[in-house]
Amino acid sequence: MEAVFSVFSPTTVVLLSCVVAMAAFHYSLGKKLKNRLQHLSKSSDVGSQQKDLTSVPRVAPGPKPLPIIGNLHHLAKFEDNPYVGFTELAQEYGSVYSLKMGTTPALVVSSSEGFKEVLISKGAKFDGRPDFHRWNLYFDGDRQQSLALCDWSDLQKTRRSIIRSFLLMKSHSSNHESLDKALMTEMESLMAELNKNAGSPVMAKVPIQWCAMNVFLQYMCDLKFDYSEAKFRKVVNEFDLIFEDINNGHPTDFLPWLSPLFGRHLKNVKGLANNIRSFILKEIIEPQMNATNPDKTKNVLEGLLSNHLNTDGQEVSMDWSNMLFALEDLLGGSSAIGNVMLRILAMVSQNPDVQKKLQAEVDEVVGSDTPVSIDHRSYMPFTEATITEVLRLTSSPIVPHVANESTSLAGFDVQKGTVVFLNNYALNMSTEFWDEPESFKPERFIKNGQFSRPAHFLPFSTGKRACVGSKILMHVCFVTLVNIVQKFSISVPTNEDICLPVGKLAVIGDGFNLVLNHRR
Numbered sequence: 433m434e435a436v437f438s439v440f441s442p443t444t445v446v447l448l449s450c451v452v453a454m455a456a457f458h459y460s461l462g463k464k465l466k467n468r469l470q471h472l473s474k475s476s477d478v479g480s481q482q483k484d485l486t487s488v489p490r491v492a493p494g495p496k497p498l499p500i501i502g503n504l505h506h507l508a509k510f511e512d513n514p515y516v517g518f519t520e521l522a523q524e525y526g527s528v529y530s531l532k533m534g535t536t537p538a539l540v541v542s543s544s545e546g547f548k549e550v551l552i553s554k555g556a557k558f559d560g561r562p563d564f565h566r567w568n569l570y571f572d573g574d575r576q577q578s579l580a581l582c583d584w585s586d587l588q589k590t591r592r593s594i595i596r597s598f599l600l601m602k603s604h605s606s607n608h609e610s611l612d613k614a615l616m617t618e619m620e621s622l623m624a625e626l627n628k629n630a631g632s633p634v635m636a637k638v639p640i641q642w643c644a645m646n647v648f649l650q651y652m653c654d655l656k657f658d659y660s661e662a663k664f665r666k667v668v669n670e671f672d673l674i675f676e677d678i679n680n681g682h683p684t685d686f687l688p689w690l691s692p693l694f695g696r697h698l699k700n701v702k703g704l705a706n707n708i709r710s711f712i713l714k715e716i717i718e719p720q721m722n723a724t725n726p727d728k729t730k731n732v733l734e735g736l737l738s739n740h741l742n743t744d745g746q747e748v749s750m751d752w753s754n755m756l757f758a759l760e761d762l763l764g765g766s767s768a769i770g771n772v773m774l775r776i777l778a779m780v781s782q783n784p785d786v787q788k789k790l791q792a793e794v795d796e797v798v799g800s801d802t803p804v805s806i807d808h809r810s811y812m813p814f815t816e817a818t819i820t821e822v823l824r825l826t827s828s829p830i831v832p833h834v835a836n837e838s839t840s841l842a843g844f845d846v847q848k849g850t851v852v853f854l855n856n857y858a859l860n861m862s863t864e865f866w867d868e869p870e871s872f873k874p875e876r877f878i879k880n881g882q883f884s885r886p887a888h889f890l891p892f893s894t895g896k897r898a899c900v901g902s903k904i905l906m907h908v909c910f911v912t913l914v915n916i917v918q919k920f921s922i923s924v925p926t927n928e929d930i931c932l933p934v935g936k937l938a939v940i941g942d943g944f945n946l947v948l949n950h951r952r
C-alpha cells in the first residue's frame with residue numbers, strides 16, 4: 433500500500449484562496465496585536481527574557497504559517513506533486529524543517545540521515561499515522577482496522593507477524609512455490625486476454641489488474657474468478673478507484689472542517705469501500721465461518737483464521753472484522769500492480785534500447801517457450817533494474833508517520849502528534865546520489881553485472897512500518913513483465929497521450945492504450 437499525497441485540486445485552490453484572504457486578514461490583525469504586546473513586554477521585563485533563552489525549545493526552521501491554513505498556501509502551486517514543493521522549501525530551510533498543515537504541526541525530512549532517525553533509531557517514537565477523515569471512511573469509520581493507516585498497537589504487531597511470513601516469503605519455501613504456481617497459472621489467462629487484442633490499441637492496465645487480483649486471491653485465499661464475471665470486474669475496479677483516491681490526498685485531510693463541501697466525494701468513497709467489504713465477506717469470509725481446523729501455514733486466510741480460533745499463547749487474537757479488514761487491505765495491494773505495470777510498459781515502449789535489452793535478457797535466460805518463474809529473477813539483473821528504475825522515477829511517497837510522544841529529530845524538538853513527511857522524492861532526484869536523475873537509466877542499478885540497490889533508495893521504506901508487500905509486488909511485476917516481453921513488442925499508438933504523474937503510483941483511471949505486437 434503506497435500512499436499519499438497531493439492536497440490540491442483546482443477547486444481546492446480556488447477555495448483556499450478565499451480562506452487565505454480571510455486568514456491573511458486575521459493574520460495582519462494578529463500581527464499588530466503581537467507587535468504591541470512585544471513592545472510592552474520589552475519595556476517591562478528584559479531580565480526574564482534573557483533567562484528564558486536558556487530553555488528556549490529548538491524549533492525546526494520553516495516558512496511562517498498563516499492562521500487556519502498554516503503553510504498550505506506554500507504548496508498550492510505544486511498541486512500535481514507536493515513533494516516538489518517540499519523539495520524547493522528544503523533548499524531554503526534545510527533537510528529538516530517545519531510546516532503547519534492547516535493547524536497540524538508537520539516536519540519535512542529530506543536527508544538520508546533524517547530518514548534513518550525517523551524510521552530506525554527513533555522508529556518506536558514515530559510509528560503513528562495521521563488521523564485523516566477519509567482514512568477512517570475507508571475502514572468503516574475506524575482506520576485502526578487498517579494495516580497501513582493505523583497507529584502502532586499490539587493488534588498491528590500480531591497482524592504484521594502473521595502476514596509477513598506469507599508476503600515476505602523466503603526463497604525455496606513452500607510459500608515461494610505456491611506463489612510461483614499461482615503466477616504461472618494466471619499468466620496463461622493474462623496472455624490469452626492480451627492475445628485477443630494483439631496488434632491493436634489496448635488499455636492493458638485493466639486485464640493486468642484482473643490478473644494481479646487473481647494471483648493475490650489464489651495465493652492468499654485459494655480462490656480465483658473468471659475474468660468475464662461481472663462481480664469480479666466490478667470489485668477490481670472499485671479497489672482501483674480507492675487506490676487512486678488514497679494516492680491523491682484530499683483538502684479535508686488537513687482542513688477537516690471543509691468536509692461538508694465534499695460530501696458527495698466522501699459518500700462515494702465510503703460506498704466503494706462498503707461494496708468491497710460486502711464482496712470479501714460474501715465470497716471469502718462467510719464460506720470459512722464454520723471452519724474448525726485451519727492450517728496456519730497454508731495461506732493468509734487460514735493464518736488469520738487460525739489466530740482467531742486458537743488464542744493460546746497469542747498476545748492478541750483477531751476477530752472476524754479484523755480479518756475482513758486485513759484482507760481488504762492486502763487484496764487492495766493488487767491495485768498497485770496494474771498501475772506500476774502500466775508505467776513500466778509505457779517507459780519501456782518509449783525507450784527502444786531498454787526494450788531490446790529486456791528482450792535479449794529473456795531470450796537468453798528463459799527462452800521463447802519456457803514458462804517464466806520467480807526463480808529466473810536472480811539471473812535477470814537488467815529486468816530487475818528496469819522495474820526498480822521505474823519505481824525511482826515514480827517516487828511514490830512514504831505514508832506519513834506521526835510522533836506518538838514528544839521527542840526530537842535532528843536536534844530539533846518535536847511535539848507529540850507532529851506529522852512527518854519523508855521526502856523520498858528529494859532523495860530520488862538528488863544529483864548528490866544519481867547521475868542525471870531525471871533520465872530513465874536502468875543500468876544505474878547494475879554493478880559488475882549484478883543488480884545492486886543503494887542504501888539511500890527506499891521505495892518501500894524501512895523499519896517497523898516498512899511495506900509488507902514489497903516482495904510479492906516485485907515477484908508479480910517481474911513475472912508479468914518477462915511474460916509480456918517474451919511474447920510481445922510494446923509500442924505507443926500515434927497520438928496517444930501518455931500521462932505518468934510523479935509522486936504517486938496511480939495512473940489516472942484506466943490509463944492509456946498501448947499496442948502489443950507478437951514478436952514471433
Ligand code: HEM
Nearest residue numbers: 433434579580765768830831892893897898899900901905
Ligand atoms: C510499487 C508498489 C508499492 C510501493 C512503492 C509501496 C510502498 C510502501 C510504503 C512506502 C509504505 C509505508 C512504509 C512506512 O510507513 O514507513 C508501505 C506500507 C505498506 N504496504 Fe506497500 N507498497 C507497494 C505495494 C504494496 C503491496 C502490493 C502490498 C500488499 C500486498 C502492500 C502492503 C503494504 C502494507 C500492509 C503497508 C503498511 C505497513 C504498516 O504500516 O505497518 N504494499 N508501502
